[in-house]
Amino acid sequence: MTDTPLISVKNLSKHFKVYKKQPGLWGSIKSLWHREYETVKAVDGISFDIHEGEIVGFIGMNGAGKTTTLKMLSGLLYPTTGTPSVLGYNPWERKAAFQKQFALVMGQKNQLWWDLPAIETFHLNKAIYEIPDEQFEKTLNKLVKLLDVEDIIQIQVRKLSLGQRMKCELIAALLHNPKVLFLDEPTIGLDVVMQKTLRDFIKAYNKEFGATIILTSHYMDDVKELCERAIIIDHGKKIFDGKLQDIIDKYARNKILSLVFSKSVTKKDLAAFGTVKEFSEDGTHYTATLLVARKEAATTASKVLSKLPVVDVTIEEPPIEAIIREVFSKEKAKK
Amino acid sequence: MLKKYLAIYRYMFIRSLQFRTELAIYVVLDVLPFFVLLFMWQAAFAGKDVINGFTLPQITQYYFLVMFIERVTSSYFENWRSTEIREGKIDYFLTRPFSYINEILSKDLGGKVVSLLISIPGLLAAMVLMSLIIPVEPLTITAIHATVFAGFLILGYFMQFCIALWIVLLTFWFEGSAGLEHFKWISVTLFSGAMIPIEFTPEWLQKIYAVLPLKYIFAVPINYIQGNILLTPRLGLEVFFSFLLMVGITKILWSKAVYRYSSAGG
Numbered sequence: 001m002t003d004t005p006l007i008s009v010k011n012l013s014k015h016f017k018v019y020k021k022q023p024g025l026w027g028s029i030k031s032l033w034h035r036e037y038e039t040v041k042a043v044d045g046i047s048f049d050i051h052e053g054e055i056v057g058f059i060g061m062n063g064a065g066k067t068t069t070l071k072m073l074s075g076l077l078y079p080t081t082g083t084p085s086v087l088g089y090n091p092w093e094r095k096a097a098f099q100k101q102f103a104l105v106m107g108q109k110n111q112l113w114w115d116l117p118a119i120e121t122f123h124l125n126k127a128i129y130e131i132p133d134e135q136f137e138k139t140l141n142k143l144v145k146l147l148d149v150e151d152i153i154q155i156q157v158r159k160l161s162l163g164q165r166m167k168c169e170l171i172a173a174l175l176h177n178p179k180v181l182f183l184d185e186p187t188i189g190l191d192v193v194m195q196k197t198l199r200d201f202i203k204a205y206n207k208e209f210g211a212t213i214i215l216t217s218h219y220m221d222d223v224k225e226l227c228e229r230a231i232i233i234d235h236g237k238k239i240f241d242g243k244l245q246d247i248i249d250k251y252a253r254n255k256i257l258s259l260v261f262s263k264s265v266t267k268k269d270l271a272a273f274g275t276v277k278e279f280s281e282d283g284t285h286y287t288a289t290l291l292v293a294r295k296e297a298a299t300t301a302s303k304v305l306s307k308l309p310v311v312d313v314t315i316e317e318p319p320i321e322a323i324i325r326e327v328f329s330k331e332k333a334k335k
Numbered sequence: 336m337l338k339k340y341l342a343i344y345r346y347m348f349i350r351s352l353q354f355r356t357e358l359a360i361y362v363v364l365d366v367l368p369f370f371v372l373l374f375m376w377q378a379a380f381a382g383k384d385v386i387n388g389f390t391l392p393q394i395t396q397y398y399f400l401v402m403f404i405e406r407v408t409s410s411y412f413e414n415w416r417s418t419e420i421r422e423g424k425i426d427y428f429l430t431r432p433f434s435y436i437n438e439i440l441s442k443d444l445g446g447k448v449v450s451l452l453i454s455i456p457g458l459l460a461a462m463v464l465m466s467l468i469i470p471v472e473p474l475t476i477t478a479i480h481a482t483v484f485a486g487f488l489i490l491g492y493f494m495q496f497c498i499a500l501w502i503v504l505l506t507f508w509f510e511g512s513a514g515l516e517h518f519k520w521i522s523v524t525l526f527s528g529a530m531i532p533i534e535f536t537p538e539w540l541q542k543i544y545a546v547l548p549l550k551y552i553f554a555v556p557i558n559y560i561q562g563n564i565l566l567t568p569r570l571g572l573e574v575f576f577s578f579l580l581m582v583g584i585t586k587i588l589w590s591k592a593v594y595r596y597s598s599a600g601g
């Protein structure tokens with residue numbers, strides 16, 4: 001690890017001027033001569049440094065400013081304030097030397113050619129990035145095997161499932177072996193198994209190439225498995241930056257136990273094991289969610305299993321919204 | 336470097352092959368208004384041999400050349416490209432070492448080659464048929480004339496490309512491009528000589544025509560191949576500098592436009 005950060009951001013902001021359209025016909029007519037604009041502070045004075053080889057998780061609720069930050073780091077958006085430095089370049093200048101060393105993958109935005117099989121996009125990328133034949137073949141073979149997509153890359157992209165498409169997106173983004181990788185919600189909308197596959201893959205890529213990765217997500221699990229460090233953003237502002245474990249220890253002391261019973265149980269029975277968050281019974285379905293201490297989640301679960309008529313149990317991370325609310329209120333109270 | 340671009344053009348070419356049937360329909364739609372126009376001229380010439388120094392066969396020849404040039408030089412990508420920008424779909428090019436303008440050009444060129452291969456035989460056949468109904472002045476061309484004319488066509492293509500690109504780039508500032516597209520269509524047809532030989536137009540229009548470089552797309556090449564004008568060094572320089580100016584405007588417009596890109600979605 002070197003001392004100079006690979007990515008350095010100081011007081012970065014992006015404000016969008018959006019025009020407020022009045023509803024209805026009269027509103028549309030009025031807007032012909034008078035328009036009201038509103039400023040949205042999508043990113044509002046964020047600073048951070050990221051060193052070589054780090055995987056940093058950007059967490060925040062929808063609309064927090066995660067995507068906008070990554071777009072500025074990729075040179076897609078011109079910052080309102082602040083000049084980010086990535087690999088020593090100003091991304092906005094869009095130097096080829098910079099672009100050949102990074103990649104941006106967005107879970108909600110397709111970058112493959114919709115009407116063609118993914119393999120065509122791979123070949124186009126090969127030409128655009130001037131990847132030598134040998135390196136291309138080698139990388140492609142490896143990635144295709146790792147993600148198990150031999151049969152998929154010959155099929156028109158629009159006929160693929162979301163998970164298959166995401167795998168192809170990742171391959172397309174990695175063919176030129178980028179040193180810096182921006183992953184914007186790469187697991188959004190995917191089932192648990194596929195999420196896990198992609199996570200493992202991202203981890204392997206980071207290990208093998210020492211790539212520096214920023215990953216945004218609003219799933220705690222994504223971040224927990226991949227990132228040591230997390231940056232939490234809320235309303236365009238950074239509200240936490242540090243070890244993910246610290247957040248978990250401090251703000252996510254509980255896990256959530258979701259239970260389904262075969263017979264009616266009382267709230268009192270449950271209260272013995274943890275805080276009852278939800279409780280419902282309608283004569284045929286009996287369900288409850290419990291907040292239990294993180295460290296005791298597994299033992300508590302087995303205790304519940306042995307003492308109550310449980311048919312199903314899952315242990316989950318609390319939703320990111322809850323954690324952020326916690327962080328927000330506590331960090332504010334500190335000041 | 337060249338290898339990179341050739342490889343990319345190859346992929347754009349593959350892509351443009353997908354729209355063959357659409358093309359065939361466009362050829363017919365393109366040519367139809369011209370034939371209607373020719374019948375109107377025929378009516379106008381009833382009882383007259385010469386109008387404004389033109390005979391009917393000369394007029395027909397003029398429009399045949401217009402049709403041909405129109406086919407070769409025109410570009411129509413404004414609409415879907417503007418939509419693409421508004422919907423934030425050009426991230427792919429803005430984050431990779433290949434410029435968006437190059438993407439537009441390579442795809443348009445690929446499509447152009449295909450469309451010409453399909454439409455030129457059809458257009459020639461239509462002209463032969465038409466010449467059975469309305470008299471056409473035969474055109475005698477030397478090899479030099481043909482070469483210079485081809486040069487004009489290529490330059491005309493790039494000029495039309497620039498103008499279409501301006502419309503696309505202006506959508507970074509304005510919400511819709513439909514109005515701008517019409518404005519482009521009207522100015523190009525009026526001030527290039529594509530609608531009517533310039534001799535027939537009012538004086539104010541001729542003044543604008545003289546200033547704007549649009550004449551180099553239609554009227555000047557037609558007059559050249561008809562033997563009415565010579566390719567003087569002065570003319571060559573004028574054409575060349577007009578072209579440079581247009582490229583320059585495009586570059587400035589682009590560099591200002593990207594600041595306004597909002598990369599919607601994601």
Ligand SMILES: Nc1ncnc2c1ncn2[C@@H]1O[C@H](COP(=O)(O)OP(=O)(O)O)[C@@H](O)[C@H]1O
Binds near residue numbers: 042061599
């Ligand atoms: N192009 C845009 N024009 C106007 N507002 C935008 C634009 N892009 C994002 N925003 C607004 O900026 C805020 C942050 O958006 P975003 O960065 O996409 O959030 P996140 O990725 O964290 O969900 C949101 O309120 C969003 O509506």
Ligand SMILES: [Mg+2]
Binds near residue numbers: 068
């Ligand atoms: Mg987002």
